[in-house]
Amino acid sequence: MRRRGFLLVALVLLAVALGGVASAERTSPIRTLRIDEVTLLDLDGGTWLNDILVNVTVELQGGKDSLELTLTVTYPSGAVRVTEFEIKPSPSGLTLLNLKLLNWATEPGWYTVTIEAAYNGYDTITDPFPFDPEGGSIGPSGI
Numbered sequence: 013m014r015r016r017g018f019l020l021v022a023l024v025l026l027a028v029a030l031g032g033v034a035s036a037e038r039t040s041p042i043r044t045l046r047i048d049e050v051t052l053l054d055l056d057g058g059t060w061l062n063d064i065l066v067n068v069t070v071e072l073q074g075g076k077d078s079l080e081l082t083l084t085v086t087y088p089s090g091a092v093r094v095t096e097f098e099i100k101p102s103p104s105g106l107t108l109l110n111l112k113l114l115n116w117a118t119e120p121g122w123y124t125v126t127i128e129a130a131y132n133g134y135d136t137i138t139d140p141f142p143f144d145p146e147g148g149s150i151g152p153s154g155i
């Protein structure tokens with residue numbers, strides 16, 4: 013009988029301990045994930061404005077492992093193109109990225125760009141960044 017009481021107390025203590033762990037708030041180390049600007053350019057000298065430059069700010073607090081990023085571009089037609097990559101955060105935690113998407117602009121109209129970051133079980137995604145190639149269409153550079 014005494015042993016049963018001990019087991020009951022042990023189970024209650026275990027449940028309280030697990031509940032405390034489960035309810036503890038975890039704070040994401042991904043402090044900032046932001047698309048600052050999206051620009052249509054001729055980055056590869058191909059004489060066509062069909063390259064997309066995406067400027068991104070990532071700020072990671074206390075992290076030393078690699079951060080996995082997924083960039084998604086949704087085309088005016090609804091087509092989707094995705095690329096994934098990893099970055100090693102700078103010692104300060106603040107990293108500025110200039111992503112050059114060569115020959116990715118292939119349709120006139122509004123594009124949407126998002127960036128998703130995953131770090132040690134934490135996941136953050138930017139709001140969709142709308143982007144309309146200058147003049148509403150792609151074409152020869154210098155006009």
Ligand SMILES: [Ca+2]
Nearest residue numbers: 056058063115
């Ligand atoms: Ca190009």
